[in-house]
Amino acid sequence: MSSRTEFNRRKFMLTVVGGMAATALPARRARAARVGANDKIRLAVIGNGGMGSRHIEALATNDQCTLVALCDVAKSRYYNAADKVEQMTGKRPDGYQDFREVLDRQDIDGIFVVTPDHWHPLLTILGCQAGKDVYVEKPVCTTITEGRAMVQAARRYGRIVQAGTQQRSMPVFQKAIDIIRSGRLGQITTAGAWVGVNGWGIGETPGPVPKGLDWDLWLGPAPWSPYSPERFGGFMGWWDYARGGQLTNWGIHLMDVVQWGLGQDRILSVQTLGGSFRGGAGADNYESIEALFEYKGCMATWEQRHSNTHAGKGYGVNFHGTEGALFVDRGTVVVEPAGLGIPEFVGEPEKSWANPPHHNNFFEAMRTRKLPVADIEQGFRSTSTVLLAGIALRVGRKLFWDGEAERFLHDEEANRHLHRAYRAPWHL
């Protein structure tokens, strides 16, 4: 038992994992911490940029946890974030540039992985191997191979891994799913999700690595490339770091809801069109994308367009049933026709993209060892759907998916895109 967690043994036995997660190979570098029902959870946030700073602000004021470490390859980021936490709480978390030092600490129960996408899989796996529970932002992976390895690591090491698909914890989406499950919309035959375009331009101005930034560590398993502010600050536009841009950004959130509503998380086929038609738009990842997914007994669409609205909503999900249709976004659920007698449901206003109920669900899972609402298997499958759309866009043809084998049918060339080679010494 770790030195910090000499808590009452009976309390642990009451909250310890049973479940499907098989505890395996605990710590690579550190002993697995055990969080009791009343222990304050000790956290580190790896990646302190845009989304990382939102998580840090929310976690700093959550009385279930203590932020003990912040980590970013850019020193200025964790300095600034630590300043903010100190202002908010009076306690200054330790700062690190190299995540390995964070994983080596035996007093940390869980890590938040809020880095660019290409680091999500490996940090999750290494976190599991170090005996940490992991909250990983979406997209959880950039390839199918990575995603499956993440699930295996979570199970092998018996760790809790929550995906950052926080809409699973929002009452407005839970309400929408309840209505769909009630059968009042009839048989759902089509769903559609939409949002605006990518915001990332082309062009690159390579230059010297800024002081305080470990560029080689930022690249990590991705192919080596000279530093440029466009890569560092706009990673979502680049295939090496994000496989889809908006498709793998908002696309995960909204297609996750589509799959939740349909009760299916494995597509049958996918077709995708895309383009960057404005001058100076889109580095690798296209601005405008439309994808059509086939599921058993129904189909779904994804749209990212300029000025994209449906009934005045700039993003959202529609479900179309034989008896009625449902719209949901983070604010409201609307069902038509009115004759169904289902009134509009208005959710709590979203205060931050970092969602405290989703954090709390992660903490509850850490304490009880039950699977969280956005367990890594589900997070992986939602991520897979949009990754497969990105591959269909790359190869320019309809692809048929074998969800059980996690391979395309009859298309070995497309199957090459399911895997990426890691730059040594990093490996899955």
Place this chain on the structure above:
Amino acid sequence: MKQRVVLLTLACVCGFWAQATPLDDLIQGLTGNDEVARSTARQLLVREGGAALPRVLPLLTHEDARIWWAANNVLTEIAGQVSVPGREAERQVLTDGLMALLAPEQPANFKICALRLLPLATPEGCAVEPIAKLLADTDADLREKARETLETIRTTQAAEALCNALDAADPAFQSALLISLSQIKKPFCLDKAASLASSADARVRASAALALACTGNTVYIPLMKNVWKSSDAATSFDACDALLRFADAIVMHGGNFDTAMGLYREVLANDNNVVHQSGAIAGLGRYGDESAVPVILEALKSANGRELEPAALAAFASLQGVNADNALLDAYAEASQDMKIGMVAAFGRKQDAAFLPLLAAAAQDADPALHKAGINALADSRQAAALDGLLANAQSDHAEYKELAVTGLKRLAQLYRQQNEKEAAGKAFLALYRAAANDEDKQAAFDGIKQFPIPEAFDVVMNSMSPEEMDKLPVAALVGLVKGMQDAGRADDANKLMARLMARLNTPDAVRQAIAVLGQMGPAVEAAHKLGFVNHWMIAGPFPWSMANAFNVINVNEPNVDPKAMYRLDNKDMAWQAHETGDAGGVVNLSAVCPGDHVCAYAYTQISVPAEADAVVRTGSDDGIKVWVNGQAVIEQNVDRPCDVDQDQGAVKLNAGVNTILVECTQNGGGWNFRLRLTTPDGAALPFDIVK
């Protein structure tokens, strides 16, 4: 200068050269300063496929990053397009062009450009020597890029190249090459990996073991064990991880179950590292049988026992099969009270009915900790039979037990609702209703009962609610309850509630459900009458009709018809004929009475009411319908539609005594029928008599 040489070389190799084609404009767009033109060219050049390659490939070496990157993106998509049967020649042009950029005299950045694209362009069977040579390059970055490229290509030739590079590589690169081979999983590489499993370098040995792990080939057992036993501090994790993955693979391949279990047991017994032991226990739990139980219990008695408990409990939760269940039940009887708490939690998550009696007993145990664990485990079990145990605790005086149990009931109810398991959801919501301690929970439970009505819920509805409260409930849900009671053989109760509801059947949904329920409760004609349907008519038809004519053609002197009159049509006499529908929903099937297409028919009846009354005529029709009451038109719908209840309505004032009703129903094709009922203005069926 070098760029020009490359341009010329590529053009010659490919056998093409610039011609005055639309390609010129696109290439100009791709290489010019107009960003919109560049994006258009990026889109349109892909359509050109192989024809564009001789012009785009050389642009990979352009010094302007905007241009070579745009070329890279175009080539990426062309590579995808041409990687299908029938376009092999185009693909070959691309592959050759990229391979040419790997020539020794080319600068490193050109080679890197080519290495990025070659994984997309290199088909099975294609020689990869230019890439393979880079595995021995003096530039470590190029060596690494070449390894990454070959790992992604994944062809037989790529695997051979990686394999062949092993001998000359230094230990660090050997390790990286072996990791690549572990991803590609080509059988012919295994001998090489096996030979390196005895390397002097521990990193190389561990990487070789990872490459062999997926095989599950028992021939490698001595090697795998040796790597594990000879690992140093830096590699012990990878080495043991490889051994455990190897054991997993043995199980998955089948036929050597005992061997695999033996490997887990060996790690558990001989490796004093808790993390390795925990991994072994996890393997025993994932794949083992009842024989794993005593092994794990023995490990719990060791010096590391307490730290192995989480793994042991997870393994107990994973073990499958009746024999394993029995072994675990036996083990539970012998376990310490502390261990029992953990085991109950694990058993709950097995979601196995065999453990329900044990969980129910735990949920009544005198030890508060075990009692609470039992309540939680009942909820985790997802068994409908667990509801009784939860309800008992939810109704207890113990605040903590009560709160846990209510929470558990909520979870189960929501789960069943999400899975649309109607019976279980109804029971769970009913239990929650009985246990709810506040208005919010009670309302949520009642909403669930309404959604999933079950016979047992009748008493709750009848006993727990005042008439005023009941009147607020959706009538359709209450009719559902009537049906549930009827199905359960409680006919008297069903009749009572149905009688009470008759005055409230004011929505089409409620009427539809009532038709179904009443149709089962007694004769259909009675059911129709209770709902206000007119079931006795005099019918005349068919008469020629078209949508264009609507109701404008007078056929029977409507609205002043004489049911004794005769009509002559196509040299045939036609009289009014009496018809009584036996349908509980009052449907008059005109197709059976006077079939035809593009025709209409008339239905006439007389009803009497004791006193003057405000009423509503409600009709449904397939297709159009016009209704006159006492000679006044009250409904007119010239439509083509299927028939449903209460599709149209018209307010009328009925006279005391006899009133006439005339219906003209049109037939555009397909089914042909109508139904008509009379209600009070608030929707309740209006009592009336048929005048025959």
